[in-house]
Structure formats: structure tokens, C-alpha cells
Amino acid sequence: MTDTTDIKKGLAGVVADVTAISKVNPETNSLLYRGYPVQELAATQPFEAVAHLLWTGELPDAVALADLRATEREHRALADEVRAVIDLVPLDAHPMDEVRTAVSLLGAQDLAGSGSVLAASGSAEDNLRRSIRLFAALPAIVAYGQRRRRGQEMVAPRDDLDYAANFLWMTFGEEADDLVVDAFNRSMILYAEHSFNASTFTARVIASTLSDLYSAVVGAVGALKGPLHGGANEAVLHVFDEIGEAANVSPWLDDALENKRKIMGFGHRVYKRGDSRVPTMKAALDTLIEHYERPDVAELYDALESEFVARKGIYPNLDYPSGPAYALMGFDTLTFTPLFVAARVTGWTAHVMEQFGANALIRPLSEYVGPAERHVEGYVPDAADV
Ligand code: SDX
Numbered sequence: 379m380t381d382t383t384d385i386k387k388g389l390a391g392v393v394a395d396v397t398a399i400s401k402v403n404p405e406t407n408s409l410l411y412r413g414y415p416v417q418e419l420a421a422t423q424p425f426e427a428v429a430h431l432l433w434t435g436e437l438p439d440a441v442a443l444a445d446l447r448a449t450e451r452e453h454r455a456l457a458d459e460v461r462a463v464i465d466l467v468p469l470d471a472h473p474m475d476e477v478r479t480a481v482s483l484l485g486a487q488d489l490a491g492s493g494s495v496l497a498a499s500g501s502a503e504d505n506l507r508r509s510i511r512l513f514a515a516l517p518a519i520v521a522y523g524q525r526r527r528r529g530q531e532m533v534a535p536r537d538d539l540d541y542a543a544n545f546l547w548m549t550f551g552e553e554a555d556d557l558v559v560d561a562f563n564r565s566m567i568l569y570a571e572h573s574f575n576a577s578t579f580t581a582r583v584i585a586s587t588l589s590d591l592y593s594a595v596v597g598a599v600g601a602l603k604g605p606l607h608g609g610a611n612e613a614v615l616h617v618f619d620e621i622g623e624a625a626n627v628s629p630w631l632d633d634a635l636e637n638k639r640k641i642m643g644f645g646h647r648v649y650k651r652g653d654s655r656v657p658t659m660k661a662a663l664d665t666l667i668e669h670y671e672r673p674d675v676a677e678l679y680d681a682l683e684s685e686f687v688a689r690k691g692i693y694p695n696l697d698y699p700s701g702p703a704y705a706l707m708g709f710d711t712l713t714f715t716p717l718f719v720a721a722r723v724t725g726w727t728a729h730v731m732e733q734f735g736a737n738a739l740i741r742p743l744s745e746y747v748g749p750a751e752r753h754v755e756g757y758v759p760d761a762a763d764v
Pocket residue numbers: 388571572574575576605606607608610639640641642643644645646647648692695696697
């Protein structure tokens with residue numbers, strides 16, 4: 379009988395394996411991607427370079443970055459059949475269901491004819507190619523999802539724009555200001571990777587069976603949809619809409635806490651004195667607030683943060699500043715978590731490739747607390763059951 383004190387619900391505090399991809403350090407409130415502080419990467423690098431870093435372990439030189447950008451451009455257009463499958467998803471379904479479905483189709487197409495399931499995990503070259511393909515394809519999937527819900531026509535990509543600017547172009551059909559492109563690029567870098575979070579660990583569990591990279595990403599999309607995880611950035615805007623303005627924060631919090639609600643955008647399983655990514659994303663939000671002249675957003679943001687931290691000592695996570703930032707950029711609230719997918723697909727695929735290399739099935743134990751052993755001959759269905 380396992381000593382039940384050994385059970386770590388939610389695997390809280392359990393070190394499940396090693397990884398060379400990122401280091402989340404709550405003691406120093408820091409986050410390193412392959413050794414680089416995420417703040418430095420967000421301030422200086424295009425998202426394409428950070429994707430390369432996560433996948434290969436190194437920032438790209440000029441030639442490698444040019445090659446990645448060329449390949450990304452080859453695969454950024456929304457394929458007709460992917461669009462057709464997205465169009466089969468009900469308009470009032472959650473966009474994460476569109477994303478999950480589109481990734482599933484891309485996987486089925488790419489893996490067609492690849493032989494037995496024994497070959498599913500593929501080679502290192504296969505999986506880097508597949509990773510780049512998903513990285514390139516997701517912006518058009520997310521952008522088209524928002525436009526179809528708004529009744530707008532699809533916007534084709536532009537080869538003269540790099541990843542972030544093109545993502546905004548395909549979503550809004552107009553060129554974004556440089557400061558908006560920069561804020562968006564920073565958000566993608568900050569969202570890209572975060573060690574063994576729930577969706578990444580889901581991807582690793584799937585990869586640990588030597589299934590394929592696409593199946594691992596589909597599973598990760600399902601995990602990220604939840605409001606305790608990626609769905610929180612969308613939920614932050616629902617909270618802002620409920621509160622309305624800064625003056626309403628106190629009564630709203632009284633009611634929310636009385637009803638034991640989780641306040642979206644706050645708290646974290648690993649960081650307990652603030653999320654290392656928040657200052658960088660908050661700086662980007664402040665730039666957008668000034669650019670769009672929205673002091674009301676700053677007032678509400680600051681009022682909720684200061685009052686909740688004072689009452690509960692629970693600090694904002696990345697979703698708290700990113701929600702209002704995406705709203706100011708013009709994204710629909712329902713699009714926020716798909717944006718998280720477009721960024722985190724780089725971290726997920728890096729972990730899938732690392733897990734394939736580890737070649738170790740992930741299969742924890744459980745403690746049985748059901749009925750003691752009993753036997754069927756003792757069971758006589760009640761005459762009324764027949
Ligand atoms: C992400 O893991 C990652 O790295 C995830 C992520 C990534 O980049 O991949 O960082 C992205 O998912 C960020 C988190 C986004 N989720 C939210 O903002 C949803 C709201 N947050 C909470 O649900 C919560 O903070 C969690 C789930 C994020 C973390 O919870 P834990 O570590 O399991 O802690 P807990 O739920 O046990 O909370 C401890 C106490 C509890 O009170 P008691 O029951 O002990 O009295 O703190 C309370 C909780 O009720 N609490 C909150 C709260 N967060 C914790 N109370 C109200 N609102 C909150 N947000």
C-alpha cells in the first residue's frame with residue numbers, strides 16, 4: 379500500500395525528467411531559453427530566431443535565419459483543404475477546436491503513406507521539418523478563424539513581411555504600426571516556452587509512446603484550452619468586461635472571493651512571487667495603452683492587480699498583461715488562446731523532439747481507493763433491471 383503522503387496531486391513539485399530547453403527559476407524569478415534570459419530575447423530577437431533557438435539549441439546565424447524565413451514563407455498560406463475543414467467547424471464552436479482540427483488534418487496529410495505506426499515518431503530531420511511547417515501554418519489558421527467569425531474574407535500572406543507583421547496583416551488586412559508589431563513579437567517570444575507546463579507535458583506524454591509529433595501537438599492544444607492554463611488570457615478579458623471600470627474592482631472582488639472564484643490571470647503553480655515574464659509584457663502593454671490612448675485600461679489593470687495582491691498575496695501571470703494587450707491590438711477575445719498556440723507550438727515541438735530522444739515511456743503509478751476485491755458470481759441483476 380503506497381503511503382498516501384507520497385501522492386503528489388497534480389504532480390505539484392515533482393521533477394519528472396530533465397530538459398535542456400528552458401529553465402524556470404522561481405527563486406530568482408527568471409526564465410532561460412537554452413540559457414538566454416527571455417527578457418533579452420524578447421527585446422532583441424525576431425520570433426523566428428527564438429523558434430530556431432528552441433528547436434536547435436542555438437540562435438541562428440544570418441544564413442540559418444534567412445533559410446528559416448524562406449521556409450516559413452513557403453508554408454504560411456492557408457491551404458484550400460485546411461480552409462475547407464475549418465469551414466466545417468461551427469462558427470460558434472471555440473476557435474481552439476478549429477485550431478485542433480486544422481493541425482490534425484495537417485498531420486494526417488503529412489503522415490499519409492508513411493507506413494506502419496512503428497515509423498510514426500519519424501527522424502530528427504522529419505520532426506524539425508514538421509515543427510517548422512506547423513510554426514508557419516498556424517498564423518493563417520488563427521487569422522482566418524477570426525476573419526470568418528467576423529464575416530470577413532481571408533487575407534493572403536505577404537512575402538515582404540516577416541512573421542509577426544505578416545500575422546497581423548493576415549488578421550486585420552492592413553499593415554500594423556511598428557510598435558504594434560514589436561509588442562506582438564515580444565508576446566510570441568514570452569509565450570513560446572515554459573518547461574513542463576500542462577500542455578507541454580501532455581505533448582511529452584504522447585511523444586513518449588513514440589506516436590507522431592502532430593498527435594502530440596493536437597493533445598497539447600486540448601490541454602492549453604482549459605481556463606486554468608492557456609484559456610486564462612481570454613478569461614482575463616471576461617473579468618475586465620464584468621468589472622467595467624476601476625471603481626467597481628472592490629465590490630467585484632468581494633463577490634468573486636466570497637464565491638471562491640479563481641481570478642483569471644493571477645497565480646502560478648511554479649512562480650509564487652510573480653511571473654518572470656510579466657514585467658516585459660506589461661511594458662509592451664503600457665506602450666499600447668499610450669499608443670491607443672486608453673488610460674482606462676491602465677486604471678482597471680492597476681486597480682485589480684493592487685487590490686488582489688493586497689488581499690490574497692497572489693501575483694499576476696503572463697496572461698494578465700497579454701489579454702488586454704491583444705485586445706488593444708484588435709484581436710477578438712476568442713482569438714487570444716489560439717495566439718498562445720501559435721507561439722507555444724515552438725516549445726511543444728522542441729519538447730517532443732527532446733522526448734523522442736529520451737526514448738522513455740511516461741507512465742506514473744496510481745493508488746487504488748475503489749471497492750475491495752469482489753466476484754461476479756455474487757452479482758444477481760435485479761429482475762427490474764431486465
Ligand atoms: C499558465 O505552468 C505553466 O508554466 C503555465 C503557464 C505557461 O506559460 O505554460 O505559465 C501559463 O497557465 C498561467 C496560469 C494561467 N491560469 C490562470 O490565470 C487561472 C487562475 N489561476 C489559478 O487557477 C491558479 O493560480 C493556478 C492553477 C494557475 C495555479 O494553481 P496552483 O499552483 O495549483 O495553486 P492552487 O490552485 O492550489 O492555489 C493555492 C491557493 C488556493 O487557495 P486555498 O484553496 O488553499 O485556500 O491559492 C488560491 C487557491 O484557491 N488561488 C487563487 C488563485 N490562484 C490560486 N485564488 C483565486 N484566484 C486565483 N487566481
